[in-house]
Amino acid sequence: MSGHLTIALDAMGGDLGPEAVIPGAALALSRNSDLRFMIFGDELKITPILEKFPKLSSASQIIHTDQFVSSEEKPGVALRNGRKSSMRLAINAVADKQADCIVSGGNTGALMVMAKMVLKCLPGIDRPAIASLLPTMGKETVMLDLGANLECDAAMLVQFAILGSVYSRVVRGHDQPTVGLLNIGSEDMKGHDEIKEAAAILQQIKFPGKYIGFVEGNDIPMGKVDVVVTDGFTGNVALKTAEGVSKLIAHMLKKSLKASPLAFLGAILAQKALKSLKNEMDPREYNGGMFLGVDGVCVKSHGGMDHVGFANAIQYASELAARNFNVRVAAEIAEVMIQEKELNILNAEQEPLKEKVS
Amino acid sequence: MSGHLTIALDAMGGDLGPEAVIPGAALALSRNSDLRFMIFGDELKITPILEKFPKLSSASQIIHTDQFVSSEEKPGVALRNGRKSSMRLAINAVADKQADCIVSGGNTGALMVMAKMVLKCLPGIDRPAIASLLPTMGKETVMLDLGANLECDAAMLVQFAILGSVYSRVVRGHDQPTVGLLNIGSEDMKGHDEIKEAAAILQQIKFPGKYIGFVEGNDIPMGKVDVVVTDGFTGNVALKTAEGVSKLIAHMLKKSLKASPLAFLGAILAQKALKSLKNEMDPREYNGGMFLGVDGVCVKSHGGMDHVGFANAIQYASELAARNFNVRVAAEIAEVMIQEKELNILNAEQEPLKEKVS
Numbered sequence: 001m002s003g004h005l006t007i008a009l010d011a012m013g014g015d016l017g018p019e020a021v022i023p024g025a026a027l028a029l030s031r032n033s034d035l036r037f038m039i040f041g042d043e044l045k046i047t048p049i050l051e052k053f054p055k056l057s058s059a060s061q062i063i064h065t066d067q068f069v070s071s072e073e074k075p076g077v078a079l080r081n082g083r084k085s086s087m088r089l090a091i092n093a094v095a096d097k098q099a100d101c102i103v104s105g106g107n108t109g110a111l112m113v114m115a116k117m118v119l120k121c122l123p124g125i126d127r128p129a130i131a132s133l134l135p136t137m138g139k140e141t142v143m144l145d146l147g148a149n150l151e152c153d154a155a156m157l158v159q160f161a162i163l164g165s166v167y168s169r170v171v172r173g174h175d176q177p178t179v180g181l182l183n184i185g186s187e188d189m190k191g192h193d194e195i196k197e198a199a200a201i202l203q204q205i206k207f208p209g210k211y212i213g214f215v216e217g218n219d220i221p222m223g224k225v226d227v228v229v230t231d232g233f234t235g236n237v238a239l240k241t242a243e244g245v246s247k248l249i250a251h252m253l254k255k256s257l258k259a260s261p262l263a264f265l266g267a268i269l270a271q272k273a274l275k276s277l278k279n280e281m282d283p284r285e286y287n288g289g290m291f292l293g294v295d296g297v298c299v300k301s302h303g304g305m306d307h308v309g310f311a312n313a314i315q316y317a318s319e320l321a322a323r324n325f326n327v328r329v330a331a332e333i334a335e336v337m338i339q340e341k342e343l344n345i346l347n348a349e350q351e352p353l354k355e356k357v358s
Numbered sequence: 359m360s361g362h363l364t365i366a367l368d369a370m371g372g373d374l375g376p377e378a379v380i381p382g383a384a385l386a387l388s389r390n391s392d393l394r395f396m397i398f399g400d401e402l403k404i405t406p407i408l409e410k411f412p413k414l415s416s417a418s419q420i421i422h423t424d425q426f427v428s429s430e431e432k433p434g435v436a437l438r439n440g441r442k443s444s445m446r447l448a449i450n451a452v453a454d455k456q457a458d459c460i461v462s463g464g465n466t467g468a469l470m471v472m473a474k475m476v477l478k479c480l481p482g483i484d485r486p487a488i489a490s491l492l493p494t495m496g497k498e499t500v501m502l503d504l505g506a507n508l509e510c511d512a513a514m515l516v517q518f519a520i521l522g523s524v525y526s527r528v529v530r531g532h533d534q535p536t537v538g539l540l541n542i543g544s545e546d547m548k549g550h551d552e553i554k555e556a557a558a559i560l561q562q563i564k565f566p567g568k569y570i571g572f573v574e575g576n577d578i579p580m581g582k583v584d585v586v587v588t589d590g591f592t593g594n595v596a597l598k599t600a601e602g603v604s605k606l607i608a609h610m611l612k613k614s615l616k617a618s619p620l621a622f623l624g625a626i627l628a629q630k631a632l633k634s635l636k637n638e639m640d641p642r643e644y645n646g647g648m649f650l651g652v653d654g655v656c657v658k659s660h661g662g663m664d665h666v667g668f669a670n671a672i673q674y675a676s677e678l679a680a681r682n683f684n685v686r687v688a689a690e691i692a693e694v695m696i697q698e699k700e701l702n703i704l705n706a707e708q709e710p711l712k713e714k715v716s
Contacts, residue, residue, distance in 0.1 A: 137606055147542055150550060184505055184594040192508060192591065217598025221606035233550065234595050236542040237588075240575025241596045245603040248495055248579035252638060253611075256631035263631035270624030273614035280610060 004036045005318045006099040008090040011041030012068035014105025014303045014310070018046050021105070024310025025060070026053040028318070031311070035059065035318060038099050040086040042066055065089055069110045071303065078110035079117060087111060091118045094296045100321040101297035103288075103313050108300055112148045112291065119296035122326070124333045127152075128293035129160045129232070130300060131167055133286055134242070136223030142168045142177075143220065143228040146289055147236035154197035157181065157229055161202055163292040164227035165209025166332040170325055176208070177226035180215030182234060190214065198229075207336050250278065288313035290320060295330070297321045362394045363676050366448040366457035369399030370426035371464025372661045372668070376404050378463065382668025383418070384411040386676070389669070393417065393676060396457050398444040400424055423447055427468045429661065436468035437475060445469060449476045452654045458679040459655035461646075461671050469658055470506045470649065477654035480684070482691045485510075486651035487518045487590070488658060489525055491644055492600070494581030500526050500535075501578065501586040504647055505594035512555035515539065515587055519560055521650040522585035523567025524690040528683055534566070535584035538573030540592060548572065556587075565694050608636065646671035648678060653688070655679045 009025060011018045018041060029035050036059050039046055043064040050057050067085040069078045082088050087106050093099040095118045104111050108130070116128060129145035142164050149156060161179050168177035181199055183191040191214065202211035215224055217238060230238070253274075257267035267274065279285065287309040291298040297320045301313035320326075365386075369379045376399060387393050394417050397404055401422040408415050425443040427436045440446050445464050451457040453476045462469050466488070474486060487503035500522050507514060519537050526535035539557055541549040549572065560569035573582050575596060588596070611632075615625035625632065637643065645667040649656040655678045659671035678684075 135606070137609060150542070182595060184508070184591055184598075217595040217600075218602030218605070220599055221602035230595075233542055234592055237540060237575040237592050238595050238599045240542075241578055241599050242575075242603045244576030244579035245600045246607065247576070248493070249604065249607050249635075251495060252635055256635040257628055259631055259634075263628040266624040266626065266628030266631070268624065269627065270615055270621040273617055273621035273624070276617075277607075277610055277614040 004034050005101075005321055006036045006038060007314055007318060008038045008093040008099035008102040009040065009314075010087045010090045010102070010104035010106055010111075011039050011046050012086040012106065013111075014301060014305060016306065017041075018049050020305060020307045020310045022046065022049040022053065022056070023307035024305075025314060026056040027307055027311035028314035029056050029059055031315060032318065035314070037061070038063060038090070038093050040065060040090045040093075041068065042086075063089060063093075069107050071107050073107055073110060075107070075109035075113040078107060079113050082110065082114070088114050088118070091115055091296075091298065094298070095119055101299065101317040103299045103301055103310075103317045105301035105303050105305060105310060105313075108147055108303075111298070111300055115291055115294045115296070115298045119294045119298065121293055122295050122330050122333060124337050125159055125163065125293035127156055127159070128291045129163060130235075130289040131164060131292045132239070132289045133172075134220065134239070135280060135286065136221050138223035139174075139226070140172065141220060141223055141226060141228055142172070143230070143235055143239065144292060145230065145232040145235050146239050147232045148291070149232040151233070152194060152231040154194045154201060157194060157198035157231070158201050158205070159293070161198070161209060161211065161227065161229045162207045162333065162336055163329070164229055165207060166329050167290070167292055168226045169208050169332070170323065170328045171320070172226070174226050176210050178224075179209040179211045179227040179229060180213060180219065180225035181211075182217070182220075182228055182230035182238070183214035184216065186214045186216065194231075205336075208332055284309035284312055286312075288316035290316070292329070295326060297325060362392050363459075363679055364394045364396060364457045365672055365676060366396045366451040366460040367398065367672075368445045368448045368460070368462035368464055369397050369404050370444040371462040371469075372659060372663060373463075374664065375399075376407050378663060378665045378668045380404065380407040380411065380414070381665035382663075383672060384414040385665055385669035386672035387414050387417055389673065390676065393672070395419070396421060396448070396451050398423060398448045398451075399426065400444075421447060421451075427465050429465050431465055431468060433465070433467035433471040436465060437471050440468065440472070446472050446476070449473055449654075449656065452656070453477055459657065459675040461657045461659055461668075461675045463659035463661050463663060463668060463671075466505055466658055469656070473649055473652045473654070473656045477652045477656065479651055480653050480688050480691060482695055483517055483521065483651035485514055485517070486649045487521060488593075488647040489522060489650045490597070490647045491530075492578065492597070493638060493644065494579050496581035497532075497584070498530065499578060499581055499584060499586055500530070501588070501593055501597065502650060503588065503590040503593050504597050505590045506649070507590040509591070510552060510589040512552045512559060515552060515556035515589070516559050516563070517651070519556070519567060519569065519585065519587045520565045520691065520694055521687070522587055523565060524687050525648070525650055526584045527566050527690070528681065528686045529678070530584070532584050534568050536582075537567040537569050537585040537587060538571060538577065538583035540575070540578075540586055540588035540596070541572035542574065544572045544574065552589075563694075566690055642667035642670055644670075646674035648674070650687070653684060655683060
């Protein structure tokens with residue numbers, strides 16, 4: 001590589017489609033001039049927007065297709081009928097090594113099944129999970145799964161714990177990240193059977209993280225652990241609830257500060273501080289869910305994001321690609337598998353983890 | 359009744375036990391002098407604290423027991439072995455019409471099984487749910503279940519929708535409250551089978567609320583609907599995540615405002631506004647989960663609450679009791695059941711809702 005990183009973009013994904021994707025790519029390029037783009041989608045819609053960004057235009061190629069995956073489409077249908085869709089072609093570009101990573105704001109389920117089918121899972125992983133960084137009281141926390149797998153058995157949760165730990169190690173530089181299973185109480189007897197089973201396995205195996213037990217919803221923003229593991233349904237609800245609460249508080253803060261002239265004057269004086277807080281909590285700053293466990297860097301942007309959020313998802317994907325993230329994840333997982341064979345610590349009564357993980 | 363309302367208190371529940379319960383009762387009494395208390399628990403621990411509050415002391419009777427339910431105890435074990443526990447005796451007082459309602463900060467699971475066993479469910483309800491009010495962008499929203507039932511089938515979710523609607527109608531005065539099922543997308547195809555099934559039923563039956571479809575985590579604080587229906591696991595995680603995010607933002611706001619002298623000055627000027635925001639978002643203001651569907655007013659206070667939070671839970675319970683909440687809920691549910699029989703709108707392919715609801 002010439003120092004360039006090529007990003008495959010699904011221009012038709014997300015609520016705003018090319019209206020967010022193209023200006024987002026322009027913003028990402030202005031931050032990192034080494035980026036190059038393959039833009040997949042409807043040329044007629046892309047070109048007029050792209051023309052407004054001459055620098056981006058000369059760093060990009062458009063690959064036209066008039067097929068795209070709608071947000072209502074069932075993943076299986078998208079997989080069968082969407083072979084020429086912008087999403088699928090963008091994923092193909094990563095599989096064919098034409099691009100270093102792919103970013104899409106489109107249908108999450110379709111993106112997941114396509115990525116899994118085309119890029120395949122890393123050895124040892126059954127089902128990929130969506131992971132993202134979240135702001136906390138301390139360092140940022142990795143949470144997964146955020147919506148790829150609605151129901152997860154114990155073996156999947158254990159795999160997510162391993163994936164999340166490796167991710168935290170590679171991306172956040174934590175040597176031995178702490179891992180918690182999301183539950184509705186910290187006592188051993190609480191929660192679904194899958195969670196209790198996963199806890200029993202994580203207490204026994206050696207993996208790149210350190211399992212510290214159950215965590216509750218309020219422990220996520222407190223930063224109690226480096227990695228929060230949960231099923232995709234719960235993770236998605238928790239993430240979106242957190243976003244909604246941030247918005248609500250910002251709204252109420254604004255209202256309170258406008259309620260009296262004195263408060264308004266105070267707000268003007270504290271403007272800079274309030275703005276830095278706003279930036280710190282901006283969900284656009286945390287946009288970009290990595291498909292952990294897929295053999296290739298595939299990042300999902302939140303469908304409702306504007307160009308600023310989309311630019312952050314591109315930046316996130318390009319950093320992961322630049323750091324050879326997936327090669328490192330694969331190496332770490334292989335090591336876990338070897339250790340497990342050597343240690344042979346799982347007893348017969350348990351879930352046959354090795355069969356599922358390896 | 360002489361205009362007095364008698365509250366049965368489980369003095370041993372919650373992280374602080376009588377240290378929060380007794381001062382909390384004193385605070386609630388200072389707000390409403392019509393309250394009377396039956397305080398169940400260890401006299402040796404209760405008396406020294408109660409002595410500090412002479413007014414409360416003369417409005418209370420202590421019913422001594424040295425048994426209590428610990429937070430680690432399994433609900434089934436608590437039910438069998440806790441017949442003389444402070445929690446159980448307090449519930450008995452409601453069943454025996456000695457008290458108008460019960461408040462406990464203790465083991466949620468144990469409180470639920472005991473309340474169900476002793477007070478019984480309202481006709482038509484299989485499983486009670488914990489409901490609470492949450493602050494939103496608009497009016498307050500009712501969310502249930504917040505932790506009583508980890509797994510819920512479609513019929514239970516439908517019952518929760520009915521219970522939540524009646525609750526919203528009676529307590530919040532909404533004529534036809536809007537109801538949403540919590541899911542990870544608003545499209546029909548999203549989510550678990552139970553949710554999709556419940557949606558299909560709610561679209562067909564006539565009940566005191568208006569079913570408007572799926573809602574996502576971010577819709578809760580936005581106040582998109584008056585009633586959010588979900589299973590107890592998801593609801594508990596969403597509620598606690600929301601609490602944690604509030605705390606995180608308050609912490610960051612404080613930090614930002616202290617970061618520069620100018621911001622600090624601004625914060626002093628805006629002090630009153632910031633304090634009113636803090637009060638509005640204070641989780642203690644929203645403390646108190648109602649066990650909807652049990653035949654009696656039973657309110658669960660958050661285990662970690664101090665006396666201010668506990669006082670709010672008492673106030674909440676006493677208001678529900680004063681408004682004859684349960685009688686009205688029972689009447690509304692009976693009406694739903696009659697309508698269903700008349701309409702006979704459920705087709706054979708569906709979950710036999712009437713058998714489960716009625």
